[in-house]
Amino acid sequence: MNVSHLLISALLMFLATLAPRFVPFVFIQKKITSPFWKSFLFYLPYAVLSALTFPYVLYSTGSLPAAAIATAAALAMSFFELNMAAVAALSFLVAFGLSFLL
Amino acid sequence: MSKKDAYLSGLKKGIAVAIAYLAVSFTFGLAARRGTFPLWFASLISATNLTSAGQFTGIELLRLGAGYLELTLAVFIINLRYALMSFSLSQQVKVRVEPVTRFCMSLFLTDEVFALANEKGGELTPAYYFGLSTLPYLGWQIGTLAGYLSGGLFPNRVIAAAGIAIYCMYIAIFLPPLKKEKGIALAVLTAAAISCATFYLPFVNRIPMGFRVIIAALAATLVAAALFPKKEESIAAPQTEKEANR
Numbered sequence: 001m002n003v004s005h006l007l008i009s010a011l012l013m014f015l016a017t018l019a020p021r022f023v024p025f026v027f028i029q030k031k032i033t034s035p036f037w038k039s040f041l042f043y044l045p046y047a048v049l050s051a052l053t054f055p056y057v058l059y060s061t062g063s064l065p066a067a068a069i070a071t072a073a074a075l076a077m078s079f080f081e082l083n084m085a086a087v088a089a090l091s092f093l094v095a096f097g098l099s100f101l102l
Numbered sequence: 103m104s105k106k107d108a109y110l111s112g113l114k115k116g117i118a119v120a121i122a123y124l125a126v127s128f129t130f131g132l133a134a135r136r137g138t139f140p141l142w143f144a145s146l147i148s149a150t151n152l153t154s155a156g157q158f159t160g161i162e163l164l165r166l167g168a169g170y171l172e173l174t175l176a177v178f179i180i181n182l183r184y185a186l187m188s189f190s191l192s193q194q195v196k197v198r199v200e201p202v203t204r205f206c207m208s209l210f211l212t213d214e215v216f217a218l219a220n221e222k223g224g225e226l227t228p229a230y231y232f233g234l235s236t237l238p239y240l241g242w243q244i245g246t247l248a249g250y251l252s253g254g255l256f257p258n259r260v261i262a263a264a265g266i267a268i269y270c271m272y273i274a275i276f277l278p279p280l281k282k283e284k285g286i287a288l289a290v291l292t293a294a295a296i297s298c299a300t301f302y303l304p305f306v307n308r309i310p311m312g313f314r315v316i317i318a319a320l321a322a323t324l325v326a327a328a329l330f331p332k333k334e335e336s337i338a339a340p341q342t343e344k345e346a347n348r
Contacts, residue, residue, distance in 0.1 A: 001138075001139070001164070006139070006140070006143050006164075008170065009160070009164055009170070009173060010143065010146050010147055010150065012170055012173055012174045012177070013147060013150070013151055013156065013157075013160045013173065013174075013177050014150040014151060015174070016156070016173075016174045016175075016177040016178040016181060017150075017151045017152075017153055017156050017177060017181045017184075018208075018209070019178065019181075020178070020181050020182050020183075020184040020185040020188065021181070021184045021185075021188050021208040021209070021211045022188065022204070022205050022208035022209070023185070023188070024185050024186075024188040024189035024192055025188040025189070025191050025192045025204050025205075025207070025208045025211075026192075026201050026204045026205055026208070028189055028192055035331045035332060035333070036327055036328070036331055037327075038331075038332055039285070039326070039327035039330065039331045039332040040323055040324070040327040041182075041183070041185065041186040041189075042186065042285075042327075042332050043285055043286065043289040043322075043323045043326040043327055043330075044182055044183055044186075044289075044319065044323045045183035045186075045213075045276075046276045046279070046280070046286050046289045046290050046293075047289040047290065047292070047293040047318070047319040047320075047322040047323045047326070048155065048179065048180050048182075048183065048293070048315070048319040049155065049272040049275055049276045049290075050272075050276055050289070050290040050291075050293040050294045050297070050319075050322070051293040051294065051296070051297040051314075051315045051318035051319040051322070052155060052159060052180070052269075052272060052297075052315055053269050053272045053273060053276075053294070054293075054294040054297050054298055055297065055298045055301050055302070056269065056301075057266060057269035057270075057273075060265040060266045060268075060269055061262050061263050061265050061266050062262040062265075063262075066263075067266060070266050070270070071266070071269070071270075071273070074266075074269075074270040074273045074274070075273060075277065077274070078270075078273045078274045078277035078278060079277055079278075079281070081278045082274070083274075084122065084271055084274040084275065085121075085122050085125055087270050087271070087273065087274040088125070088126075088267040088268075088270045088271045088274070089125070089267070091266055091267070091270040092263055092264055092266060092267050092270070095263040095266045096259065096260060096263035099259055099262065099263055100259075
């Protein structure tokens with residue numbers, strides 16, 4: 001990975017992050033009226049996070065069984081609405097502990 | 103309330119988010135080091151992007167050798183959720199906030215800063231908003247640096263296990279609201295199913311990862327929006343009880 005490749009990549013990531021952040025805020029004055037597009041924007045974040053998580057979470061620690069059990073723990077903790085940082089930290093500890101066994 | 107008071111009260115409210123950001127960006131620093139990216143690149147990305155999902159996906163795609171189009175499109179789609187928040191902000195601030203100020207405010211727009219900005223009853227002022235985002239921004243930069251620099255101190259076993267933290271954060275974000283709204287449940291489950299299908303099915307899994315995620319997320323969102331259109335009321339994210347009490 002050379003420097004110019006990284007710089008171009010950084011610029012593209014910056015622009016791709018910036019555009020959705022500022023365009024509506026700076027330019028749109030009136031409301032979106034279409035219920036379909038409102039719903040689309042409403043559901044998008046959840047679908048994106050879910051598609052990013054599955055199945056990649058299973059391959060995130062180098063041990064598939066350890067990751068699977070830690071994921072199950074994260075799902076259970078999130079179901080009971082544990083704080084986000086606690087879910088991440090405890091799942092990490094589960095994955096770490098199991099990495100000695102599995 | 104003077105501008106200074108508004109800024110200071112925002113600053114105070116941002117402390118909790120700043121601490122959470124320290125932890126998440128720490129794992130980003132670790133991930134960047136694990137991907138053998140240079141430190142300046144990790145810091146440049148954190149300083150200009152200030153977002154979790156987009157940054158993690160971006161460096162993962164770069165590590166896999168993704169092209170510029172795939173990288174840009176994937177990061178754009180993942181960050182498209184900010185368009186909704188950005189739009190919501192435009193309804194909350196006074197019209198007389200200058201476009202330049204609005205532009206600067208949008209640089210610091212994240213899921214958590216948006217949630218805090220929404221909690222404020224009444225008018226949202228730029229001073230309060232910049233107060234909110236100052237410490238989280240600093241936390242994000244410090245965490246990235248600390249994670250990257252301390253990467254060498256941890257055994258590989260720890261760094262490998264830390265890879266799961268960001269995914270568990272995502273789970274903690276989408277699971278609680280999934281219980282409350284059928285549309286969200288459908289979007290989440292469909293996206294997971296399509297994402298897994300495109301990952302495991304032969305031929306289809308030759309599609310680069312960034313595009314697979316885009317396909318899964320867009321298809322699931324279209325299905326959910328078609329079957330469960332939202333009524334006129336709030337388009338802001340449904341808050342869990344914990345968030346509402348924070």
